[in-house]
Amino acid sequence: xxWNQDDLGEMNKRYRATFINxxxxxxxxxxxxxxxxxxxxxxxxxxxxxHIGANPPxxxxxxxxxxxxxxxxNHILKTKSYTLNYMHIDDAVKAHQTSAKYESHESEFEKVGxxxxxxxxCPAPFVKEAPVKIAMQFEERVDIKSNGTILLIGKxxxxxxxxxxxxxxxxxxxxxxxxLACCGLDxxxxxxxxMRLSYAKPxxxxxxxx
Amino acid sequence: xxWNQDDLGEMNKRYRATFINxxxxxxxxxxxxxxxxxxxxxxxxxxxxxHIGANPPxxxxxxxxxxxxxxxxNHILKTKSYTLNYMHIDDAVKAHQTSAKYESHESEFEKVGxxxxxxxxCPAPFVKEAPVKIAMQFEERVDIKSNGTILLIGKxxxxxxxxxxxxxxxxxxxxxxxxLACCGLDxxxxxxxxMRLSYAKPxxxxxxxx
Numbered sequence: 001x002x003w004n005q006d007d008l009g010e011m012n013k014r015y016r017a018t019f020i021n022x023x024x025x026x027x028x029x030x031x032x033x034x035x036x037x038x039x040x041x042x043x044x045x046x047x048x049x050x051h052i053g054a055n056p057p058x059x060x061x062x063x064x065x066x067x068x069x070x071x072x073x074n075h076i077l078k079t080k081s082y083t084l085n086y087m088h089i090d091d092a093v094k095a096h097q098t099s100a101k102y103e104s105h106e107s108e109f110e111k112v113g114x115x116x117x118x119x120x121x122c123p124a125p126f127v128k129e130a131p132v133k134i135a136m137q138f139e140e141r142v143d144i145k146s147n148g149t150i151l152l153i154g155k156x157x158x159x160x161x162x163x164x165x166x167x168x169x170x171x172x173x174x175x176x177x178x179x180l181a182c183c184g185l186d187x188x189x190x191x192x193x194x195m196r197l198s199y200a201k202p203x204x205x206x207x208x209x210x
Numbered sequence: 211x212x213w214n215q216d217d218l219g220e221m222n223k224r225y226r227a228t229f230i231n232x233x234x235x236x237x238x239x240x241x242x243x244x245x246x247x248x249x250x251x252x253x254x255x256x257x258x259x260x261h262i263g264a265n266p267p268x269x270x271x272x273x274x275x276x277x278x279x280x281x282x283x284n285h286i287l288k289t290k291s292y293t294l295n296y297m298h299i300d301d302a303v304k305a306h307q308t309s310a311k312y313e314s315h316e317s318e319f320e321k322v323g324x325x326x327x328x329x330x331x332c333p334a335p336f337v338k339e340a341p342v343k344i345a346m347q348f349e350e351r352v353d354i355k356s357n358g359t360i361l362l363i364g365k366x367x368x369x370x371x372x373x374x375x376x377x378x379x380x381x382x383x384x385x386x387x388x389x390l391a392c393c394g395l396d397x398x399x400x401x402x403x404x405m406r407l408s409y410a411k412p413x414x415x416x417x418x419x420x
Binding site: 004008018026047050053093098103111121132149159174183190197201 | 303
């Protein structure tokens with residue numbers, strides 16, 4: 001079936017939001033940890049993490065204008081610090097529950113049953129239960145004129161993962177740790193590695209690495 | 211194991227690129243179709259598609275300064291038109307092979323064995339074999355100062371998918387079509403749905419929708 005711009009414009013608003021959101025693809029789910037005024041810890045789920053660069057290591061995170069997670073953005077802009085936490089598939093319900101509209105003085109950590117932990121370098125809380133913990137430092141705010149969304153760029157400060165997930169060439173097998181993926185606002189996925197392929201060159205088909 | 215900024219800085223350049231790229235997560239693989247001068251069709255694989263907004267429907271695509279896929283960016287800026295094509299997992303090798311450095315006068319479609327098709331509205335080629343075909347119109351170029359990457363925003367012009375993949379509320383089950391996902395520059399994945407969860411509300415655990 002084919003939908004054109006008129007069809008999309010005539011869709012029920014909620015139907016279109018679900019349609020367009022889910023069609024954007026399946027991605028690793030990220031719990032973003034921040035610290036607010038009065039040291040209230042905050043945790044919110046995102047599916048908009050993108051790789052920006054490896055040297056220096058930088059990731060981007062998109063904030064939509066209609067999102068309820070402005071607490072997260074405000075805390076990052078104020079403290080310059082946040083954490084990215086990837087969760088095990090068994091924690092899908094807890095991860096999803098961080099998207100509920102809790103009050104600013106309430107901590108999603110406590111409400112959903114996850115444990116905030118800290119290190120000396122990063123003021124923002126990590127999720128103790130997360131197999132992947134990344135400390136980030138705010139680097140740049142990029143305002144997108146088209147619809148008021150904000151791309152937030154951060155520098156990686158530290159990475160904590162089990163060494164066994166990292167291959168000899170640096171490749172991180174997130175599937176080995178059964179890291180949770182998500183799609184749209186409410187669907188959760190597991191991922192299964194098919195293969196790695198050799199560097200692609202013209203006129204030669206790639207070979208399977210593992 | 212924990213790596214800090216100094217550890218990351220001291221890493222071998224290629225190792226760090228693989229490490230940071232793959233750690234950014236698993237995402238639906240997207241083949242971007244464009245048309246160049248002399249009507250040469252172009253196809254390149256990306257793992258940086260993000261949802262920007264549903265009303266109007268807009269997606270973003272990140273171009274890194276070190277990427278070989280500047281053909282794609284140049285064609286989009288010139289023609290204002292591109293397509294997003296999601297592939298079946300069985301086409302992983304062909305999808306990967308589009309990342310080889312073919313000459314500008316060579317078409318990746320022909321080289322990897324995929325079929326370009328066109329419609330009346332969109333000058334850019336679709337991949338006939340793709341279970342998901344999205345026509346995009348260039349909307350905004352966003353330059354990221356931190357490292358020279360470019361976020362390209364486009365408006366969705368049309369969407370073509372099998373109606374059976376779309377649930378009653380608009381949710382698109384990409385896993386039902388066995389859509390290819392990827393991680394870093396060379397790893398390919400299948401995804402498996404765990405569940406959809408009800409809208410999260412404070413003080414009530416979500417229920418499983420399907």
